[in-house]
Amino acid sequence: MITPVPMCRVTLALLTEDLVQAGLVLGRFSCFAPQPEAREKALPEVPLADYRERFEQARTRLLKICRFLEVPPEADTIPERAPTLKALQQLDAWLEEIWNHCSCCEENLRRNQEALREVRQLQKLLHSYRQLDVDLGLLQRDLRFLRVRLGTVPRQNLGRLREAVALAGFSLTRFANLEDRAQVVVAGLKRKVEQLETVLRAADFRELTLPEAFSDHPAQVEASLRERERRLHRERQHLEQEIRERREQHGERLREVAGQLTAASGFAGFGDAPSSRGGLARVSGWIPATELENLRQALDQALPHPVFLEARPPRREEYSQVPSNLRHGSWLQPFAALVRNYGIPRYRELDPTWFLAVSFSILFGMMFGDLGHGLLIALGGWLLGYRLPLARPLLVAAGISSMLFGLLYGSLFGYEGLIPALWLSPLEDPVRMLKVAFAWGVFFILLATLFRIRNDLAEGDWQSALFDGHGLAGLTLYLALLTAGWQWSSGGSLTRWHLASLALPLAAILIWKWRRLDAPPGERLLVVAIEGFETFMNYVSNTLSFLRVAAFGLNHVALALAVFALADRMQTTGHWITVILGNLFIVLMEGAIVVIQVLRLEYYEGFSRFFRGDGRPFQPLRLTLDGGRP
């Protein structure tokens, strides 16, 4: 297709109670893109808001549970009927119960992890204290006047906490570091302890609880800590066992619920499109015109009550809203991706994917013509395609084109003369190469300008088609420029006819720009003068830009000569190693540069002339639990 698929605007009028089922049908249908409408007085309500809210809650809970239990949130089967609100509420209540258990389990896991971390800190602490030879028992005794606290704080809080506790007469001493936390002792008068508590809490102070015999029997302490660690590991195993059991217990039911929710997801995918009043609802959207009858049949079969379907082609003023449904064969996909990288075609615009595919291949071949290098690229693309399927068609097309031009240039792995040139070797006649590149540029720009005129006419903007710098006036100006340039370069002088053919289209462009611009006269004059000059210069510079096609063709040969010059300085082995590495370098480095140059020509010299790229992609409603609008 060289334009997006023709679309129909459809409006479904149905009973509000059937909306959810309609969502399921349209989701399965996968060809309906909902379109929100301004709410009318007749249908001011948002239908089934409760349902949507409940669905969203249940969906989120399901995904959280599935993530925690490591169950893929996928349905085995999607039921034929979407769940009712009551059924959805029951599902959600069940999911809430399960999630509460899971959340509790997740929290316990987290606490277990914290406790384990604390035990490891204590083990390090014990190690530190052994070295310090301090009576640890002192830290645990309930002293009459002194309050001693042992714990950890984030290292970044240390300085400020030390200053803060000093205000309450306490001292803070760090004695060890563990990851991002510092182990500290806080000591001070007992009567001021109340002032201490709040600041310790704010500073994320975590008390280290010492085992009773910490000071007296280090071996026992170590054993006690190991025992605590073992207990925590056992607890963790229990928790993990619990998770496994829940997975086994609920796995099947979760998949069933996923199916139910997937069936309800079509309605959620409507977004703001439906409107209603009481029991009547309406939803509008876009479908490919060819699918209209299929949609009608699907709805009639699946909905319990009648549905009124109104369809019409899009109106001109709606063109900007109509999504562009582009269909490409698999081999065009990489080129379509390059087009999408620039923008999405408008509904009535030409889809430039074909144009890009053909011109990209030709330009690449002209700039990188070599039978051997092309073969490497094509083979590489074919093999790489097993890992990167999208790259295969692009590389194979570029490789084949390179091979064909290699035959025309008589170039094989940089060697000129090994095979006869069907046309000419670039270095034999560089001027001819430049002329061909220039002619190719002229053809490219003329074609792009014609595309622009066609796009403007298709959108009903005939003024732009006639008078814009990229329209008919621009085309005439360009042809006049070419003719005048030809005359001048052939040694002739410019006639009145030449001058008139330049002045008239330029005047038309300037007048049109003047009329379009809404600004004070001075600013208008300035803008029109600059834009007029820019239009003129753009044609010249864009055409000259194509001389790079010849330049890169010559560069390719010159680079190969440089490789051979280097290789010739070596002995036999070195010679062939240099030739092989040099050829690889040419294929990889020069190949990449040529691709960039070709894309630059396509985007700036081609697309910018005729392709606005601000269309909307066609995103039909689908049954999915991923949450985003389909």
Place this chain on the structure above:
Amino acid sequence: MTTRAGRDAFLDTRASLFAIRLLRREQRLALVERPLEELPPLLRQAGLETLVEAMPADTAALEQRLASVLVRESEQLFHAVDAVARDFLRHWLRRLELINLKLLLRARLAGHEPVRTRGLLLDLGSLTTLPVESLLQAESAEELLRQLERTPYATMARQARKAYQEGADLFAAEATLDAHYYHQLVHQARRLPGRAGQQVRNLLGAWLDQVNLVSLLRFRVHYRLEAPHAYFLLAPGGHLLPPSLLQQLAQRTSLPEMLTLLPATLQVLLEGADTVGKVEQRMIARVRRQARLLLRRRNPGLARAFAWLYLREQQLQLVHTVLKGHLLGLEPELIRFCADPLANLEVGPAEEEVTS
């Protein structure tokens, strides 16, 4: 590749262009005084054409529109600075995300429905780092904090969780988030090199003085926090209020007592201020004055950009106050009462030089 000189020139030009959008004092007063239908020229001058084209229908939409303006303009600044400066400016703007985060925490504790909370959150576009949707769906404060631990707010979340768990106290959690924010901000500012970095730190120091003094007054006089706790929650890196002075201030429990301990510059500034609100206004005026001076042409681009950002936020706050008053149908006197402190803050003689 952009050179440093090129980037500075670009940033400098950008700051100058943005400075034109700052309303002068008489324009600010006119914004407060004039009826709604006469505001469009002033809003246009302030670079708020979108508000002229279509006035938001409600206050939430207004807030969002102004936040979007700030985000968009900040993004333009980001293009003109290097990575270190960008990190600092991004962190400065993270205050907006902190508002969202606190709102989420409060909503979770109050058991509000996600739909209701979502409508109150600011959409910060490219500045967003919070996974808002999943946080909205958290079913308990613990779950929310657990989720936060998987975000750039992980460290803040761990400390806030501790504060929350031990006291189930929202104030403690929020104060911890703020304290952590200031700490990070000062850390980012210290990484800024050269004269520009020094000037940014000076302005930031003045702002932190304001934050610290006002917070300390609130903590000690209004909330009756213990001195160590109040001191701990303050920001590091103030300019005129070093830690030793803040420690002394923290041990006082009344406004007059604290004012007597302040350095002479601040004592003169705050003379006669008998409420925390008045202290705040005068401290803000001091920061504004400093920002205006910094916005002068001869200063480095980054310092000017930061000064502009500060002043722009103040101005958007003024526009917000005035338009919100009109949207709510408040009496002109009441709008004036609310917006006057923002419009009429004492400014230095430098102001006119900067924007003219």
